[in-house]
Amino acid sequence: MxxxxxxxxxxxxxxxxDLVMVTGIVMFLALFVGLGSVVHPNATIETLLIRGFGTLxxxxxxxxxxxxxxxxxxxxxxxxxxxxxxxxxxxxLMALAHGAFAIFQFHALGNLNPLLSVFVSxxxxxxxxxxxxxxxxxxxxxxxxxxAATSHDFWLANLTAPVWKRLHMLVYVAYALVVAHVLLxxxxxxxxxxxxxxxxxxxxxxxxxxxxxxxxxxxxxxxVKPKAADDYVDxxxxxxxxxxxxxxxxxxxxxxxxxxxxxxxxxxxxVCQHQNGPLGEGRxxxxxxxxxxxxxxxxxESGASPPPFTEKVPTFNVRVANGRVLVDPRPNKPGQxxxxxxxxxxxxxxxxxxx
Amino acid sequence: MIRPLRVRHRWMITLLAVALxxxxxxxxxxRKPAPVTPRxxxxxxxEGEKR
Numbered sequence: 001m002x003x004x005x006x007x008x009x010x011x012x013x014x015x016x017x018d019l020v021m022v023t024g025i026v027m028f029l030a031l032f033v034g035l036g037s038v039v040h041p042n043a044t045i046e047t048l049l050i051r052g053f054g055t056l057x058x059x060x061x062x063x064x065x066x067x068x069x070x071x072x073x074x075x076x077x078x079x080x081x082x083x084x085x086x087x088x089x090x091x092x093l094m095a096l097a098h099g100a101f102a103i104f105q106f107h108a109l110g111n112l113n114p115l116l117s118v119f120v121s122x123x124x125x126x127x128x129x130x131x132x133x134x135x136x137x138x139x140x141x142x143x144x145x146x147x148a149a150t151s152h153d154f155w156l157a158n159l160t161a162p163v164w165k166r167l168h169m170l171v172y173v174a175y176a177l178v179v180a181h182v183l184l185x186x187x188x189x190x191x192x193x194x195x196x197x198x199x200x201x202x203x204x205x206x207x208x209x210x211x212x213x214x215x216x217x218x219x220x221x222x223x224v225k226p227k228a229a230d231d232y233v234d235x236x237x238x239x240x241x242x243x244x245x246x247x248x249x250x251x252x253x254x255x256x257x258x259x260x261x262x263x264x265x266x267x268x269x270x271v272c273q274h275q276n277g278p279l280g281e282g283r284x285x286x287x288x289x290x291x292x293x294x295x296x297x298x299x300x301e302s303g304a305s306p307p308p309f310t311e312k313v314p315t316f317n318v319r320v321a322n323g324r325v326l327v328d329p330r331p332n333k334p335g336q337x338x339x340x341x342x343x344x345x346x347x348x349x350x351x352x353x354x355x
Numbered sequence: 356m357i358r359p360l361r362v363r364h365r366w367m368i369t370l371l372a373v374a375l376x377x378x379x380x381x382x383x384x385x386r387k388p389a390p391v392t393p394r395x396x397x398x399x400x401x402e403g404e405k406r
Contacts, residue, residue: 128385165360172367179375183382196383203379207372214365221358254358276357 053098060091069213133185232326264340
């Protein structure tokens with residue numbers, strides 16, 4: 001956890017981000033309703049707003065979903081990850097406005113409970129072209145609500161990162177429901193090929209980027225095995241690690257980050273305690289390993305956050321021999337101090353000569 | 356331990372890709388052209404005139 005952390009992160013950067021986002025939302029809706037009333041002069045303002053909010057939520061959901069794989073593919077996109085929660089919660093609010101307006105417009109004026117009406121007004125489940133698409137949207141909205149309501153470090157700390165991540169993986173179920181809602185709803189009535197092409201493009205981006213990033217991650221997850229049960233594992237050459245950065249290897253079922261700094265080498269778990277971010281893709285700042293996702297910090301020798309913070313990750317015994325970094329695959333307790341391996345002077349001289 | 360979660364994530368994305376592409380194609384094929392009435396039926400015209 002960084003020294004500048006506060007429970008609600010309304011810093012200047014986030015305020016500017018939110019202001020730009022709200023301005024963009026207002027402009028999008030104004031443009032959508034304005035152009036919509038010209039192209040469809042018979043459409044009511046309610047219909048245009050329902051479609052405007054729905055289109056905006058769909059667009060924002062695509063942006064939220066491509067940020068993750070983009071960051072896995074290139075660190076240049078990491079600043080987008082920093083504010084993804086604000087974008088996600090705002091996307092839910094847009095989807096809620098769409099859902100609430102639609103339920104009021106189409107289901108609230110009869111003698112049935114509007115929510116019940118969503119489920120019983122159309123029961124042609126056997127027909128694809130007349131499928132009751134509205135319940136699909138309602139289920140997606142419920143999932144998005146659960147995610148928006150738990151998008152805070154309070155829930156992350158109380159549920160623990162693995163449980164919280166499992167819960168938030170439901171976003172893919174929500175995405176599938178939303179795509180089905182659009183395909184079986186508005187795209188059955190609106191046959192303009194541009195609309196179908198835009199949805200197809202969005203799907204290709206989301207699914208394609210996830211598949212490419214997943215393939216790369218799979219290669220990283222290939223385990224390096226020791227030759228004997230108590231053997232250290234040859235992870236990489238010392239000169240393969242840039243100064244104050246790490247090389248990552250998978251040992252004993254999990255990724256380990258091996259950092260080089262000030263003529264020393266230390267190994268800690270690659271998994272940040274905050275949101276399980278990849279510590280090995282961060283760098284050492286002010287003597288601390290700094291997570292690239294949200295800036296949580298750990299001392300490389302002990303895997304413990306500097307006081308007053310209390311996060312701890314497991315450490316690994318490490319040594320350097322013949323210019324190679326060797327790591328014991330058995331993890332130490334989180335926060336346990338391990339003497340860093342020294343890169344001996346002759347190896348450093350050799351490296352400098354070769355430069 | 357988040358490696359099992361990553362593996363599950365990859366499986367989920369692969370399944371999602373297959374299912375959504377299949378649904379996309381099926382939904383577009385199932386589309387029916389909006390019914391076009393060349394002229395308003397006489398009965399409706401008469402009803403309108405009565406009102």
